Amino acid sequence: MKKTVLFIHSAGPQRRDQGSNNLSSYLEKELGNKYQFVFPMMPNPENPEYILWKNQLDKELNLLNGEVVLVGHSLGGSVLLKYLSEESCDLTFSGLFIIASPYWGIDEDWQSKDFQLQSNFEKKLPSIPNLFLYHSHDEEIVPFTHHKTYAEKLPQASLRELEGRRHLFHNGLPILVDDIAKLGSDEIIQ
Template sequence: MKKTVLFIHSAGPQDQQQGSSHLSAYLEKSLRNTYQFVCPKMPAPENPKYEPWKKQLEIELNKLTGEVLLVGHSLGGSVLLKYLSEESCNLPISGLFIIASPYWGLNENWQLKDFILQNNFEENLPAIRNLFLYHSRNEEIVPFTHHKTYAEKLPHATARELEGKEHLFLNGLPVLVYDIEGL
């Protein structure tokens, strides 16, 4: 039985050629021979609220069996971290991959209150041996300081500091595929 990769997309428009669509299509194409790929549409991505995203994530997780790899892009990564640190998940998680995610509450520009993590959220995460963080050093959408904050809070994570200013990863993210296949 194939392991499942569950991809949670970013906020904003998610139609073809928008938002996380390039990255998710790249991952699906790159991994389809070895992994089942699931990429649900999250509710109201242009005006996201945590509770509806949480409910959709629970629906998706409840459909899965066996080992799962969780991949979150931008807001999707924030949602995965919040969910996993506040709710119980009975699935065996082989890996958690957080890509260009905002650290809500970091400063006055990043204050979507319903997405802010609890203090010491890292202490409440399930034991996930393979945790990866990816962020472009010169990104303009989510500043690199967000990545550095996650890396400080999650010192056991492998932090991939990427050259350039990609946020959407329109041409894919080969190191992510490499890391997933390396598990």
């Protein structure tokens, strides 16, 4: 049985060459037929509400079985962390990959009670053997301080601190593909 990769996209427009569209297309192409790739359109991405995204995530997860790899880009990563720390799920997650995600409540520019994590959220996450955080040092959309905050809260995570200003990763993210591919191998992931 193929593992499933469930990709939760960013906020904002998701048409061709916008939002997470290029990154998800790249990832699906690079993973090839070794994985079942699921890329649901989340509700109202240009004016997202957590309850609507949570409900859609419930639907998507209820359609899956077997081992699941979770990938969240930007808001999608925040939503996955919030969902996993507040809801129960019977699936087995072999990896959680969080890409350029905001840490809501970190400063006055990033306030949203709707998406903010509970205090000690990290203690409420299910056991996921492989957790990765990806972020560009000089990114202009979600500052690198958000990545550092996640890294402090999630010391078990493998950190992928990337050069440059990339947020949307229009040309892909090869290290993400490599990290996902290593999940099924005996190679140690650090």
